[in-house]
Amino acid sequence: MPVTSREWHLVARPVGEPRPSDFSLVSTTVPDPGPDQVLVRNDFLSVDPYMRGRMNEGESYIPPFVLGEAMTGSAVGTVVASESARIPVGSTVSHFAGWREYALLDAGAVQPVDPGLAPPQAYLGVLGTTGLTAWASLKDTAPVREGDVVFVSGAAGAVGSVAGQLARKLGASRVIGSAGGPEKGARLTDRYGFDVALDYRKGDIAGQLAEAAPDGVDVYLDNVGGDHLDAALLSMNRHGRIALIGAISVYNATEPVPGPVNLPLAIGRRLTLRGMLVGDHLNLFGEYVATASAWLKDGSLIADETVVDGIDHAVEAFSAMMRGANTGKMLVRLAH
Numbered sequence: 541m542p543v544t545s546r547e548w549h550l551v552a553r554p555v556g557e558p559r560p561s562d563f564s565l566v567s568t569t570v571p572d573p574g575p576d577q578v579l580v581r582n583d584f585l586s587v588d589p590y591m592r593g594r595m596n597e598g599e600s601y602i603p604p605f606v607l608g609e610a611m612t613g614s615a616v617g618t619v620v621a622s623e624s625a626r627i628p629v630g631s632t633v634s635h636f637a638g639w640r641e642y643a644l645l646d647a648g649a650v651q652p653v654d655p656g657l658a659p660p661q662a663y664l665g666v667l668g669t670t671g672l673t674a675w676a677s678l679k680d681t682a683p684v685r686e687g688d689v690v691f692v693s694g695a696a697g698a699v700g701s702v703a704g705q706l707a708r709k710l711g712a713s714r715v716i717g718s719a720g721g722p723e724k725g726a727r728l729t730d731r732y733g734f735d736v737a738l739d740y741r742k743g744d745i746a747g748q749l750a751e752a753a754p755d756g757v758d759v760y761l762d763n764v765g766g767d768h769l770d771a772a773l774l775s776m777n778r779h780g781r782i783a784l785i786g787a788i789s790v791y792n793a794t795e796p797v798p799g800p801v802n803l804p805l806a807i808g809r810r811l812t813l814r815g816m817l818v819g820d821h822l823n824l825f826g827e828y829v830a831t832a833s834a835w836l837k838d839g840s841l842i843a844d845e846t847v848v849d850g851i852d853h854a855v856e857a858f859s860a861m862m863r864g865a866n867t868g869k870m871l872v873r874l875a876h
Contacts (some may be wrong), residue, residue: 545568545569545641546641548611549563550608552565560855577584577645578633579643580615580635582615582643589763614636615639616634616663618755619631633651634653641851664803665698665702666832666841667829672825677822678690688758690761691772692707693717694718694764695717696868697866698870704733718764750774756777760781773803781811850872853872
């Protein structure tokens with residue numbers, strides 16, 4: 541029988557920080573699957589910084605959310621009805637129809653995942669595009685070489701917390717991370733193995749980085765932009781590599797944001813600044829999942845999660861993530 545599902549719609553384009561009134565939780569009826577379709581009961585939804593850009597109008601590397609329609613994003617769930625021989629009932633799958641309780645999808649739009657390797661929600665974080673972003677950044681976009689000094693901003697977040705650990709495994713001699721507050725800083729050093737944690741709430745991130753990296757920085761993974769990118773440019777060594785992953789510090793800006801004041805340093809130091817989109821690196825997924833799942837199993841890779849319960853609180857979870865309230869991957873767990 542058709543099921544009733546709740547789903548979040550964007551109903552107004554946010555100006556600055558999104559407000560609850562920009563969203564609406566809508567009840568809808570989801571029909572039974574047709575030929576080669578599956579009905580998925582979502583168990584975990586992902587909320588991510590890039591979604592803020594999708595709330596704006598205009599072209600980007602991914603289409604904006606359509607006003608008055610269900611929002612989308614990564615999710616994992618359980619197949620509860622199937623008309624596909626390839627994906628039977630009971631399968632655990634990942635897909636891109638998040639922000640809702642149930643999703644009717646063509647079989648080709650879902651990817652079965654192995655819950656025996658790791659908990660299903662790991663495929664939204666450390667074994668999903670989050671982890672792949674960290675891996676591909678350090679392997680390809682801004683490759684780490686043996687003995688490098690690596691700086692990761694937003695290091696207590698989903699990408700950053702994994703990236704710091706992977707940098708060490710790839711040969712970094714010193715790993716520096718930035719986070720907000722002493723509690724997150726202690727987690728970077730005590731739990732994730734960073735050598736030094738910078739506290740951006742104290743200000744003077746450039747001075748903190750210069751003290752933490754007296755011999756300079758070879759690789760910088762930028763999840764923040766703004767003053768962090770300026771600070772990194774000041775400390776980069778010649779032929780340093782910078783992966784531009786995100787710029788969460790400016791996503792809610794209501795006016796054009798000036799570029800880095802230290803960008804001319806990139807010329808004399810022959811720096812490489814390269815934008816990173818994980819969709820360009822999906823060819824690495826198989827290698828990465830096999831490698832990372834083994835590290836998860838032996839305990840040498842740690843993946844933390846911040847979990848908010850209930851689809852009713854998905855927008856709150858997104859806003860909290862944008863404010864840096866999460867440690868590791870921010871997830872919404874759905875109760876059924």
